[in-house]
Amino acid sequence: MKTLTLEAPAKINLTLDILGRRTDGYHDMRMVMQAVSLGDTVTVAEAAGGFSLLTEGISLPAGKVTLEQRAADAFFHRLGRPVPGLEVRLAKRVPAYAGLGGGSADVAAVLRCLRTLYAPDLPRQALEEIGLAVGSDVPFCVRGGTCLAEGRGELLTDLPPLPDCAIVLCKPDFGLPTPELFARLDGADLGPRPDTAAMAAALARGDLAAAAACLGNVFERVLTEEEGEEIRSIKEALLRHSALGAAMSGSGPTVFGLFDDRQKAVRAKEALEGRYRQTYLAAPVKILEKME
Structure with a gap:
């Protein structure tokens, strides 16, 4: 079988x-x-x-x-x-x-x-x-x-792979409706946009710190005050625990931080999981299916 x-x-x-x-x-x-x-x-x-x-x-x-x-x-x-x-x-x-x-x-x-x-x-x-x-x-x-x-x-x-690093992911205990977030974006003043070209250039240089400095997600600009406060709180906690950068992933609400030291990432995870049960430690994964 x-x-x-x-x-x-x-x-x-x-x-x-x-x-x-x-x-x-x-x-x-x-x-x-x-x-x-x-x-x-x-x-x-x-x-x-x-x-x-x-x-x-x-x-x-x-x-x-x-x-x-x-x-x-x-x-x-x-x-x-x-x-x-x-x-x-x-x-x-x-x-x-x-x-x-x-x-x-x-x-x-x-x-x-x-x-x-x-x-x-x-x-x-x-x-x-x-x-x-x-x-x-x-x-x-x-x-x-x-x-x-x-x-x-x-x-x-x-693109060139994200340099080896530790990634802490933290999901707060609420959800964000993807269709509603897209609707909020329509006609909204999003301010400065994520610099995707600078991110690609940082990856090409293999520069993890520069890549972390380029993290950005426009969905963060259309969160409600309550949602935004929670997301910012998690980002600030990751940065306090030595993350090189932090951002929300996709339409959220998971926030991730990039670390150049696994032990620092472990300590950040331990600090966050006391409040957020869905907190994880991960690493980048390379291409799964190569072009034939």
Whole structure:
């Protein structure tokens, strides 16, 4: 029986800028995305018939077609063959609705498993295109590493990797509704924008301190007073504990800090997890799927 287990790394946004609303209702984005070692574990196995998803660490609403099933349907539609019986097992560690792309990472891991098991000659670009039909972050999560992402997030350009560092991630105990945050951006005065070009230049030099100085996310500019106060409090705590820089990831509310010393990062994590139970220590992850 065919079976494969893969890790599904989460992502952070080193920079995130929104250029404007498109005619199709989406927004044009320009951002630098980075895969991190905090991740879920996905196992795909052949089964007698149908599609089933077994989860650990998260409960899913009954009766809805899951993103994982949509990914399998899209994959086999691309191959021009029926979907075989499949059982997907998901061990969830990445917090949901956190700005870390956990759901997209799981879908990408399912697609990577299916390619290895059923179509090993399928190019990575084709796998990314299949992923885009499920979600805008899925193409990056298929690829991993460090990328400039444009368009909806699907136009990817590989960048030099983020230098080795420790990353502390801290999610406060509230959620931020992504559609509402995008709506807040429309027509808002966002002030100075994240300098994505300077981030790319810092990565090209392998300069971690310069990269940390370029962290930025326009979603932080449209938070409510209460939301913004909590995010700033976490950023300030990370900086007090020697983070080189800190920012909110994606549409939040997870905040991350970059550290050039793992022991300092461990102390920062220990200081924060007394108040924030969803606090994690991670590291950058390099490219998962190389271009064939």
